[in-house]
Amino acid sequence: MAKPKKKKSAGKKKSGAKKKKAGARKKVAPRKAAGKKKAARKKKAAPKKKTTAKKKATGKRAKAKKKRPTSSADEMAEKQRDISVSEFFAKNRHLLGFDNPSKALLTTVKEGVDNALDACEEAGVVPEIRIEIQQLAESRFRVALEDNGPGIVREQVPKIFGRLLYGSKFHRLRQSRGQQGIGISAAGMYGLLTTGKPVKILTKTGKRKQAHEFELVIDTQKNKPQVKRDVVVKWPKHHGTRVEIELEGHYRGGQHSVDNYIRQISLANPHAQITYVPPVAEEHGAEHVFPRVTKKLPAHTDEIQPHPYGIELGVLMQMFRDTESRNLASCLRNDFSRVSPRVAAEICERAGISPKRRPGEMRREEADSIYKAIKQTRIMSPPTDCIAPIGEDLILAALKAEVKADFYSAVTRRPTIYRGNPFLVEVGLAYGGEMHSDDSALLYRYANRVPLQYQQGACAITRAVSATNWKSYLVQHPKGALPVGPLLVMVHIASVWVPFTSESKDAVAQYPEIIKEFRFALQECGRKMTTYLRKQKRAAEEAKKAAYIEKYIPQVAIGLQEILSLGDRETGKLTHKLTDVLERSRKL
Ligand SMILES: Nc1ncnc2c1ncn2[C@@H]1O[C@H](COP(=O)(O)OP(=O)(O)OP(=O)(O)O)[C@@H](O)[C@H]1O
Ligand SMILES: [Mg+2]
Numbered sequence: 001m002a003k004p005k006k007k008k009s010a011g012k013k014k015s016g017a018k019k020k021k022a023g024a025r026k027k028v029a030p031r032k033a034a035g036k037k038k039a040a041r042k043k044k045a046a047p048k049k050k051t052t053a054k055k056k057a058t059g060k061r062a063k064a065k066k067k068r069p070t071s072s073a074d075e076m077a078e079k080q081r082d083i084s085v086s087e088f089f090a091k092n093r094h095l096l097g098f099d100n101p102s103k104a105l106l107t108t109v110k111e112g113v114d115n116a117l118d119a120c121e122e123a124g125v126v127p128e129i130r131i132e133i134q135q136l137a138e139s140r141f142r143v144a145l146e147d148n149g150p151g152i153v154r155e156q157v158p159k160i161f162g163r164l165l166y167g168s169k170f171h172r173l174r175q176s177r178g179q180q181g182i183g184i185s186a187a188g189m190y191g192l193l194t195t196g197k198p199v200k201i202l203t204k205t206g207k208r209k210q211a212h213e214f215e216l217v218i219d220t221q222k223n224k225p226q227v228k229r230d231v232v233v234k235w236p237k238h239h240g241t242r243v244e245i246e247l248e249g250h251y252r253g254g255q256h257s258v259d260n261y262i263r264q265i266s267l268a269n270p271h272a273q274i275t276y277v278p279p280v281a282e283e284h285g286a287e288h289v290f291p292r293v294t295k296k297l298p299a300h301t302d303e304i305q306p307h308p309y310g311i312e313l314g315v316l317m318q319m320f321r322d323t324e325s326r327n328l329a330s331c332l333r334n335d336f337s338r339v340s341p342r343v344a345a346e347i348c349e350r351a352g353i354s355p356k357r358r359p360g361e362m363r364r365e366e367a368d369s370i371y372k373a374i375k376q377t378r379i380m381s382p383p384t385d386c387i388a389p390i391g392e393d394l395i396l397a398a399l400k401a402e403v404k405a406d407f408y409s410a411v412t413r414r415p416t417i418y419r420g421n422p423f424l425v426e427v428g429l430a431y432g433g434e435m436h437s438d439d440s441a442l443l444y445r446y447a448n449r450v451p452l453q454y455q456q457g458a459c460a461i462t463r464a465v466s467a468t469n470w471k472s473y474l475v476q477h478p479k480g481a482l483p484v485g486p487l488l489v490m491v492h493i494a495s496v497w498v499p500f501t502s503e504s505k506d507a508v509a510q511y512p513e514i515i516k517e518f519r520f521a522l523q524e525c526g527r528k529m530t531t532y533l534r535k536q537k538r539a540a541e542e543a544k545k546a547a548y549i550e551k552y553i554p555q556v557a558i559g560l561q562e563i564l565s566l567g568d569r570e571t572g573k574l575t576h577k578l579t580d581v582l583e584r585s586r587k588l
Helices: 002-032 036-065 073-079 085-091 101-123 154-161 183-195 258-268 313-322 328-335 341-351 364-376 392-402 460-467 512-564 568-587
Strands: 128-137 140-147 199-204 211-219 224-233 240-248 273-277 288-290 407-412 416-418 421-431 442-447 450-452 487-495
Touching: 085 183, 101 128, 101 140, 101 183, 101 240, 101 258, 154 183, 154 199, 154 211, 154 224, 183 199, 183 211, 183 240, 258 273, 258 288, 258 392, 258 442, 258 450, 313 328, 313 364, 328 341, 341 364, 392 407, 392 421, 392 487, 407 512, 416 512, 421 512, 442 460, 460 487, 460 512, 487 512, 512 568
Parallel strands: 128 273, 442 487
Antiparallel strands: 128 140, 140 240, 199 211, 199 240, 211 224, 273 288, 407 421, 416 421, 421 487, 442 450
16 A cells, blocks of 8 residues: 555656756746747747647547557458469569579579470480570560470370479479479469460370360469460471460570570580570571480489488378378388388387288377387488489580580599488589689589579588688688689589479578588599699699709700810710700609
């Protein structure tokens, strides 16, 4: 009870203090005012003060009346609805690589070429790809991508091109350029959003089959295709697919250009013949052919089952629910890679669960015991024949075709795993020659043979290159940056599932296991380069010394001539002999 009293007195004190202040002001005011007029003005001003105070008070009340709009749970429920995946990506097109017109043009070409190469390799056909870019207006282009692949079954065409998240590669663990089921339909959607034009597809699946021509758009609200045209046409090609997309774009040169991408993709895919018709007006119609270096397709890669070490508990539970196997032991054997009958029995025993238990009836605790038992059991690493590297020879050939250098080296590491997924790393180095020694090293990044041109800073490859101690390989290296010198570094990661940082597939995520492999490969190449550079340095020093001695040989000969009283002929012979000895010692 004492508290309110205290408060009251405090309030009184405050008002008293205010009065005092006001009084102080009153005392000062007349001194400031020069005469009666001013005092009168002050008197007049006083009621004004009252009105502004009133206004303020009423304003406050008005403000208080203007209530912040709120929604009840019921009102919110009315607004809550499904978001279609196409709607989402139409709003977030930057996630798919369509954040600006020049990148959009590149992404469209890239998605089409990736698909063409994947389809040809899967069908065992040596790829022949045609890329045509036609400029229709200042910022409008028509991109046509044609391949000699297996073609697409008629019924599948609308779903492939008119629906996001539809494809053949997402649910399998096999090395391929595409993996998400978004690429080409997203390019079509971007074209539709920016130009209103449908995607045109021409496809044929065999010599005796009919060619079908489609025009379709994606209904973004439903993520479903709308076929505008579907006709049978004549196409002399035996099999293949041609996709045409009209889009808003920007064609430019430089590191991120379409031209650069095509050159880089042909380097990593020497089995593909690529014909490129650029949009530049004066060159229009002119074909740039990137010939194939080999007719040999990359080694066939098998699809694999997930490795138990890479499985998370939730996924394991889902797999138990979905499996066709009747008991736990056969589920472990059939649905996972490297689980032999012995390993399956060991896992079941360790978890204390009968191998005959029905997987579909497993409780969460049981799945958890299996999950823990898997971690405690020794299981062979996943098979590595599911990965096809480019290979050291072809990397060296590609580097030699790309740049004139003094030294080349390449390393293909043995496959290893991250999160249960097999992957393999390759590195190529070129040093010296026509490259500038004051520039930062050129870095070519590849994932499953596809060049990565954007988001260099966010990529695990860049991080590994920057973190390597280049100084120990006799190359300048500013801390935390790329090395500086006449150096081209090519880094490739091949995997059944490349962990990209986003759907635009521009940068590799920074998994420690992956960065470690990059660094080992870079170090291996770096060591080879150091051996070469040390040799070069030694040779240069020796040549310098020899040149120095050579300069004084005639003086030595004259000295000897005087001491030994030699004739001119003998002195000449002596000079010759001394030069000969010097030459021989240099060769040694
Ligand atoms: N030129 C083509 N020839 C044959 N099949 C194709 C061709 N282009 C696409 N496809 C099929 O259409 C599917 C969807 O292609 P899309 O590019 O949308 O996704 P993706 O290649 O599977 O994955 P990503 O989104 O990573 O590119 C592919 O999985 C493939 O089965
Ligand atoms: Mg694709």
